[in-house]
Amino acid sequence: MLKRKNSELIDADNPQWSEADFARARPAAEVLPELFGAEQAAQMLKPKKRGRPAGVTKVSTTVRFNAEVLASFKASGPGWQTRMNAALQDWLKTHDPRDAA
Numbered sequence: 001m002l003k004r005k006n007s008e009l010i011d012a013d014n015p016q017w018s019e020a021d022f023a024r025a026r027p028a029a030e031v032l033p034e035l036f037g038a039e040q041a042a043q044m045l046k047p048k049k050r051g052r053p054a055g056v057t058k059v060s061t062t063v064r065f066n067a068e069v070l071a072s073f074k075a076s077g078p079g080w081q082t083r084m085n086a087a088l089q090d091w092l093k094t095h096d097p098r099d100a101a
Contacts, residue, residue: 028044028045029041029045032044032045058085
């Protein structure tokens with residue numbers, strides 16, 4: 001038995017593609033220069049840089065903190081891990097980790 005399509009979900013401005021639509025489709029590298037010009041198309045097709053700059057490296061690790069310390073940083077809102085890292089870096093400026101108890 002065939003399911004009836006929910007008329008509320010049918011989008012007349014964006015119909016589902018048929019096999020014929022897929023057969024007529026062309027790669028963006030062919031179509032964009034016709035629509036926007038070669039220079040702008042080249043910019044649109046250029047891969048975007050992602051991630052952090054190579055010089056900034058962080059290492060994922062597992063560490064245990066007192067519940068109160070962790071709760072305080074988490075309560076400070078989004079970016080708490082960055083702030084915790086900054087606090088540890090600041091502490092290292094005036095302390096030697098080997099001397100901590």
